[in-house]
Amino acid sequence: MLSLLIAFAAEAVSISGTMPDEATRAALVARLRSQFVEVRDDTSSGKVSMPASxxxxxxxLLGPHLKLVHKGTLTVEGYRVSIAGEVASEAQRQQVLSELSAALSPNYTVSHxxxxxxxxxxxxxxxxxxxxxxFESGKASLTEPGRRLLDQMAEALLKVKGKRVAIIGHTDNAGARAGNLALSHARAMAVRDYxxxxxxxxxxxSVSGEGPDRPVADNATPDGRARNRRIEFHVL
Incomplete structure (x- = not known):
């Protein structure tokens, strides 16, 4: 039976699974690209059965309501649809579930x-x-994309005026731990100053640097190391 996994976060989304034919695969990817700025396509075409329509x-199903969900996944396995992630309010949760149910025939079940x-x-x-x-490799100097993102973060920080926020730097595990701790702190300070x-x-x-001590991905892969080199913002 056909299965599909979509992982999405704000303007970025990735899709994986096996489609019954190239036309179906291309149509679904195009639909996502009409909704999201960045789409990573890991789908393929193969011999799988597909429910009617x-x-x-x-x-x-792949509508703009998915952009309300952060750190989320949408899974379709035959007639079973499940969605997980974070939303900003109960009203948004109800909106997402309502849109999903309205998009599907009664044969489908939706869990969340x-x-x-x-x-x-x-x-x-x-x-x-x-x-x-x-940041520039091995330095605490922001790149141009880094500065553009911090322009948006500064606007968000101004919206939570009156709350204390911790800016926390992290690195991958390449190199000495002491150097990574210093680099993560210097990067957090650069973000604060910006x-x-x-x-x-x-x-x-407040500012701190955790170095390589709190990875969120596997340091054995380039993608994992890139995800671990991050700045976090936490309301205290």
Whole structure:
């Protein structure tokens, strides 16, 4: 039976699975690209069975409501659809579930693990959208894409005015731990200095560097190491 996995976060999404034919695969990828800025396509075509009118229903299923879900996944296995992730309010959760149900025929069942992440942290998470603040290799100097992302983060930080926020730097495990701890702290300080220059109250920001001690991905792969080299923003 055909299965599909979509992982999405704000403006970025990845899709994997085996489609019954190239036309179905291309149509689904095109639908996602009409909704999201960045789409990573890991699908393929092969011999799998497809429920009646599956492709038309998937076109309706992959709508703009998915952009309300952060750190999420949408899984389709035959007639079973499940969605997981974070939303900013109970109203958004109900909207997502309503849109999913309306897109599908009664033959489908929908389950969910949608968690409401409300308040100031949700504002920062939505602005960061699982993107990485980029620095020059081995340095605490921001790249141009890094500065553009921090322009957005500064706006979000101004929205949570009155709350203290921790800016935490992390690295991968390449090199000496002591050097990585120093680099992660220096990068967090560079982020603090940048957003302060954009109007954020310096007294509202605390800074720390965790070096390689809290990885979120496998350091054995280039993609994993890139994900571990990150800046986090936490409302205290």
């Amino acid at each position: 599956w492709d038309q229903q998937m076109q309706r 693990k949608l968690r409401v992440v409300a308040g100031e942290q949700a504002v920062l998470d939505a602005a960061l959208a699982e993107r990485i603040v980029e 957003v302060v220059a954009k109007g954020v109250d310096p007294a509202s920001i």
